Amino acid sequence: MLIEDIITIVIWLILTVVALATGLALILLQRRVTRRRYFERLDEARQRVQEVLDPLYQTPTDPETAVASLGVLRSSVERRALEEALLRHARVPQDGALTRAIVKKLGWIDQWATLLRARAPRPSGSIATMLAELGDDYRPPNLLRRLGLRVSANFVKRCRAADKLGQVPTPEGMWAILVGVTDPHPEVQEICLRYLGQHADPATLPVLIEELIKVLEGRSSQSVRNIKTALVQYSLDDVGAFQIALQHSNRRVRFFATDIIREIADRRAATAVLSKNDFSPGIYRLFTERFHQDEWPDVRARAAVVISHFHDDASTEILRKLLEDEAWFVRMHATRAAATKLYLPLAADVVQRLTDTNWLVREAATKALSQMGELGVDFVLEAFIHSQDRYTNEQICEELQRGGLLITMLENLPADAALDESALMAGRTLTADDQRRWMAAMVVRKMVAAGMVTMLLMLLRGPIRPDIKMVLLRELAGCSSPECLETFQVCAETDPDPQVRGTALAIFQVALGKYTELTLASEPVGN
């Protein structure tokens, strides 16, 4: 009886599992087949759409004619293919106007706008004012359709509508996007805010600034990074609108507004040198008179970077002060802000920061000087040669290695890199080439003295000029560590240059003797 039961159970188990698996397999199979067919049809539709659209974009076409010729595309698959193609064309600058006209004539803008506005509350406050100023003449659909939309227009549909309206910018779309900012769903709001930023229409900037304030005051569920990303896309000419945020009593609002202006200014400065004339007088005054002495260090820190774009005497003086600010964070930003050839007059002040108590400031100072051109690099090297501060030396040494300064310095040495020290002894004025040789020799000597020889040894083994190797060998001659010995030996045996081999061998022999002597001396007596 028991065995029979077990057999029955096993059979039923197998049947159940097989049935379950077969059922699901069939569903998946059917789904795959349906999808494949759908995408085959879509591919064909894409082909047809391309055949219709290409001539329209190749020759100047009237939108009415274009829409009439698109009348042949009727099925839902063809409509999807057409939508994809038009959205793609909307991204091409020269196709933008025609695409907008076609999409509008097809009635899609109205459809998407209606969908997006389906759940948004009636515009009020600043958005209503703004819409009125922009000429919004939107007429909501009749009651029945409105009710239908309230049910069918879920947040995904509204998000997609906002996304499409954003991709095909039209005034009607922009009005809908503005209204979408007040949509009850945060994702719809997020997309609308994103596109407001992408289109960067100065008229819509106050909406984003208002949203930023709401976020920072905890009245909005949006991510502050999203708002910031949208805001930094506006032009430098529009930053006057930030006055309300810049003068806000909440220091976080002031900080973010300052930081956004910094980003905008930095982006513009990447293509052109800015001056105070690129900023409105109000903004200039705020930064030069108030922000560099704001109670909150974060504001001062970010303000330093904006001020550095003014490039006038007043801003230079403010930067000089900020370089000595009590907060290390401000000093670091001020130092970074001065990282340009235009602030060479501040180089001496930046050099002071090489001995800062905070390593991030020291690091910023080293990098800033390196970015001030050859003169700035000379400042770094001079500071390295003369500094007695261990931390400063370490920091500069790291930058020399990591930033590639050491390699550049050695590679740019004039032919016959070795310095004729007799010129120095004789007190003769050094030529420019000799000065570079002297600087290189001193830097290498300092690195050896500081025990930071790792990279020098690597260079000795590498394919660099023989005369540079001779400089390195001369400076490393006093080193008798096992690493040095090994490198000298490798050079003596394998270097392609006979002079280098000879010198390396001589140094190796001396260093080996020294090493043996030291080892013997350190061994306990009696061993």
Next chain:
Amino acid sequence: MESLRDLVIFITNIFNNIIILYFFAANGSYTILMFLSFAHVWLYQMRISYAGLQEVRESPVTPPVTVIVPAFNEENSIILTVESLLHLDYPAKEIIVVDDGSTDQTLQKLLEHFQLIRMDLIWRPRLAATTPAAFYHNPHIAPLTVISKPNGGKPDALNVGINMARSPYFCTIDADCILEKDSLLRLMYPVIQSPVNTVLSAGIVRILNGCVVQDGQVTEIRLPEHPVEKFQVVEYLRSFLFGRTGWNLLQGTFIASGAFCIFHRETVIEAGGFGHDTVTEDIDVVANVHRLMRAKKRAYRTSFTTDPVCWTIAPHTRQLLGKQRRRWQLGLIQTVMKHNTMLFNPKYGTIGMLSLPFQTFVEAFGCLVEFGGYILIPVSFLLGLTPLDLFLLFVLLAFVYGTFLSVGSVVLEEITFRRYPRMGDLMRLLWYAVLENFGYRQMIVLYRVQGFVQYMRGQKSWELVRHTVRTGTEEAPA
């Protein structure tokens, strides 16, 4: 004699009821997680079509991320991994490879391939970690730094990486993993979107075995050859698509795979970094982070995203699989025991009230009940001590329902991501989802029980798993 038989029946019934209750609870939890995941993944798929990834890619506001790769004897996979990291589509990234005292050619290969130069960089530790022996960098490959240190274990290597990292977020990657080009961007997306501090963002790990890899990128996705590997594909789908997605929806992420995970650096440093007291440092650090954030009453969230994909090499033999699973089980038990004060503690919210109890009673110790069930119920049924209906219920819960869950994970994969384009692969996946419950699952339970035994014995170290790169076009030992 009769009373003895009654006693045996009574005891058997108690055990049987416990076992059945366990299967009810476990399967019930998995089913809830499955339905949550279905809804979440479906919605995510729709949302991603209008997500602003391009915006994030181009925004100067996007925070930099340091990718930390701890490597120990990974000479065959390390170059591929680092190449894939260098090709990541992310605006500001830094890559730190920490060679944890490899005894093979890992370091040498890195130095030669990327022409790295040894440098004297400054070591400023914020977390206790072994002092590095050497730093390597090539100014022409600015994002990459290689650190060589004496062997100190993976947590130590990770802590070294955190100490050298300069970004507000860091991403941990196993040295035998390959990341998809936009995976870091997708993993950071929820961090950027979040209105509160996202301290952890984890992604999905999929199995590389069988796939075709070219220039550090997976170019063709195929199922592996060996049954052990195929079973793991199904298992990973279930674990990542169901389990972790569901827990994420409940904000109860307790397990995040260290193979591919982003952390907020300052939070991890404050939480003490990666610890040495468990063999699964990735689970432990997540628990520490939860503990810290709850103790400090800070608003935070964790995230799990299903489409930033990390491809990893899975064990291809039963022996290797056993080693891996014993280690995972040992680590999980160590972690839940270490953090048992959070258990049913309302102070820790979902973590304390739901997630940790599930991990403890279902994932960590459930294997004992399950193992007992596989032996006790059939034996007692054969001896006539268990009634037929109870035995039937057991079979239904242990095998049929398990099949339903496994096949469900394949269905979820197919209706959302469809990563396996070949029809044959899909059918095979379904087949293995069915077969998984008849042998493989029981084998895994056995390994988990062995892990428990290791815990009872006080084992602290883990068994080394040496993977083999098995892709569609090449096969080389790693």
